[in-house]
Amino acid sequence: MTDLNPQARRKAQTRRDILENARQMIVKQGIGGLSIRALADVIDYTPGALYKYFDSKEDLIDAVxxxxxxxxxxxxxxxxxxxxxxxxxxxxxxxxxxxxxxxxxxxxxxxxxxxxxxxxxxxxxxxxxxxxxxxxxxxxxxxxxxxxxxxxxxxxxxxxxxxxxxxxxxxxxxxxxxxxxxxxxxxxxxxxxxxxxxxxxxxxx
Amino acid sequence: MTDLNPQARRKAQTRRDILENARQMIVKQGIGGLSIRALADVIDYTPGALYKYFDSKEDLIDAVxxxxxxxxxxxxxxxxxxxxxxxxxxxxxxxxxxxxxxxxxxxxxxxxxxxxxxxxxxxxxxxxxxxxxxxxxxxxxxxxxxxxxxxxxxxxxxxxxxxxxxxxxxxxxxxxxxxxxxxxxxxxxxxxxxxxxxxxxxxxx
DNA sequence: ATATTTGGTAAACACTGTTTACCAAGTGTA
DNA sequence: TACACTTGGTAAACAGTGTTTACCAAATAT
Incomplete structure (x- = not known):
């Protein structure tokens, strides 16, 4: 964990943040209620930004x-x-x-x-x-x-x-x-x- | 069955046609592969026409x-x-x-x-x-x-x-x-x- | 013969996931 | 310090979705 650059740690943290909010969104509204755009909105990013962390929505779901x-x-x-x-x-x-x-x-x-x-x-x-x-x-x-x-x-x-x-x-x-x-x-x-x-x-x- | 107008029978037949093609589409490509537009294309109708038979996609899926x-x-x-x-x-x-x-x-x-x-x-x-x-x-x-x-x-x-x-x-x-x-x-x-x-x-x- | 319902269409609307072009800030290096 | 380069992010466009609207011709009912 600590053997990474600060920026790598920030990136890993953001990734976890995305993942966690995606999970909560699924828990609350079901898998059908998971929307890339809504998720980006919740974590204050642009939809396109998520694609620097996951290749696709399906990839994100697999991670969740x-x-x-x-x-x-x-x-x-x-x-x-x-x-x-x-x-x-x-x-x-x-x-x-x-x-x-x-x-x-x-x-x-x-x-x-x-x-x-x-x-x-x-x-x-x-x-x-x-x-x-x-x-x-x-x-x-x-x-x-x-x-x-x-x-x-x-x-x-x-x-x-x-x-x-x-x-x-x-x-x-x-x-x-x-x-x-x-x-x-x-x-x-x-x-x-x-x-x-x-x-x-x-x-x- | 036979105690209906010809037009009612036609309509019932079209409905069955929609239903059957929707089922086959699901069987072949999964529930995620069912698209209103593709379905309309297969049975030679316009997407909007299906809404004279089913209130929504979810309604259609329920029927299937x-x-x-x-x-x-x-x-x-x-x-x-x-x-x-x-x-x-x-x-x-x-x-x-x-x-x-x-x-x-x-x-x-x-x-x-x-x-x-x-x-x-x-x-x-x-x-x-x-x-x-x-x-x-x-x-x-x-x-x-x-x-x-x-x-x-x-x-x-x-x-x-x-x-x-x-x-x-x-x-x-x-x-x-x-x-x-x-x-x-x-x-x-x-x-x-x-x-x-x-x-x-x-x-x- | 006239009025009305019915089955269908084309086009627009409001979304969706995804890609592209671009950019500023951070990083590594001579 | 100065320069090249990678990185994380944005705005906008693209292609696709389900759905609604306005309209219309043909069939039906009166």
Whole structure:
């Protein structure tokens, strides 16, 4: 940070300023409410000036999205610290995920509800999936989870991701106006799902 | 249909024409690729003419979305016919849902990945949720599913919806380029979930 | 035969993201 | 100190968007 020229630091600060105001604009008015001209107006610049910092509006949005991913990851990581076993990490992490979507629906929408074909944020997605897989495998070797050839670590990971994402997505879009305590409901559902990870496919009933 | 003036029928036909071309434009180029002017060009009209049929672009998109919902419902209904028990209906219906998202990712994105606060299509959503609830309750009274005070019919319904929507959503967006057979994986996961519906929370292991 | 509604057009309006030409201030260097 | 040059910013234009307005011809209704 401090190993840069003053002008480089100023530029970096201005960039952060743009990014932060863009994020707030999205949070308040949705992704559709983000306008380069309005944003330039807020930070007292000319629209053209923003193009010295970002190549395009889409480029700026990508940067905001990356910022949101960092916030989400930090939120989850903070909840998962000093949880020991895999099942607890999955439960607390998943709940944090759902809660974040409930608290910041616009950010969640920005991160995950993007158009097909525009497959951006591949890096963050891969690392998140990798972390998830690590937890699952840890649970398997510790004997907490039971894997079968058909329902292996990958399948369990996808199952985890899908249920959490499904709940969070419904929460952030179609269920926003509902008067249901989704976080409490999520806890019940997630417990059910994680409980099941410790039951072999052909070993029950 | 036939109890209308010729001019009313012509108008209805033109409206369908607009709607159909708008849908195809979205399917091919995404929701962002839908342009009133380009659409007018395709159907050989002037941009202003479309406003005799739809109040606004958003109004047109809502109509396309409603059309997509009908297609999705028909697709699912066709798969669920002559399935008798609740578990089978849930499995086949859920798989049809996932498959539709895989086949028509842009339509799925249009239907479900809309901005928070814009809570449109509430009607179709409510009837879909109602049908789902009916199936669950049928499964409960027939003894296929086990409900508890904590994990009641509503919870089971939300669980079903969330897992199917989660899989379909991942499928339609972030996992499009992956080389995974998501339909096969979905079958395994859905079976797991539905199997669990017949296991009481405190009655196992 | 006359009046009125209807479906369509051309053009303007008010926006949007983006690019261009330009410039002043800051920076590096002989 | 003097000169060349990069940098961050501006104003204005460009191309595109959704939408509205004024107008009109043809179909309909009376």
């Amino acid at each position: 999205r990356a910022d949101c991913f960092e916030r989400l990851n930090a939120f989850i990581a903070e909840r998962v610290t000093d949880v020991q076993n895999a099942a607890g990490m999955l439960l607390e992490g998943g709940l944090a995920y759902v809660e974040y979507a409930a608290l910041h629906p616009q950010e969640y929408h920005l991160m995950f509800n993007m158009e097909p074909s525009r497959a951006t944020c591949g890096e963050q997605r891969k690392t998140a999936m990798h972390m998830l897989l690590q937890i699952i495998k840890m649970g398997i070797v510790q004997g907490d989870f039971i894997a079968t050839p058909e329902y292996d670590a990958d399948a369990i990971a996808y199952h985890s991701w899908a249920i959490v994402h499904g709940i969070a997505s419904l929460q952030a879009t179609v269920l926003l106006d509902e008067r249901i305590d989704m976080v409490a409901l999520s806890r019940v559902i997630l417990k059910k799902v994680i409980d099941q990870f410790s039951v072999g496919t052909y070993a029950k009933r | 979305r409603a059309d997509c919902f009908e297609r999705l419902n028909a697709f699912i209904a066709e798969r669920v016919t002559d399935v008798q028990n609740a578990a089978g209906m849930l499995l086949e219906g859920g798989l049809a849902y996932v498959e539709y998202a895989a086949l028509h990712p842009q339509e799925y994105h249009l239907m479900f990945n809309m901005e928070p606060s814009r809570a449109t299509c509430g009607e179709q959503r409510k009837t879909a949720m109602h049908m789902l609830l009916q199936i669950i309750k049928m499964g409960i009274v027939q003894g296929d599913f086990i409900a508890t005070p904590e994990y009641d019919a509503d919870a089971i319904a939300y669980h079903s919806w969330a897992i199917v929507h989660g899989i379909a959503s991942l499928q339609a967006t972030v996992l499009l380029d992956e080389r995974i057979d998501m339909v096969a994986l979905s079958r395994v996961i859905l079976k797991k979930v539905i199997d669990q519906f017949s296991v009481g929370t405190y009655a196992k292991r």
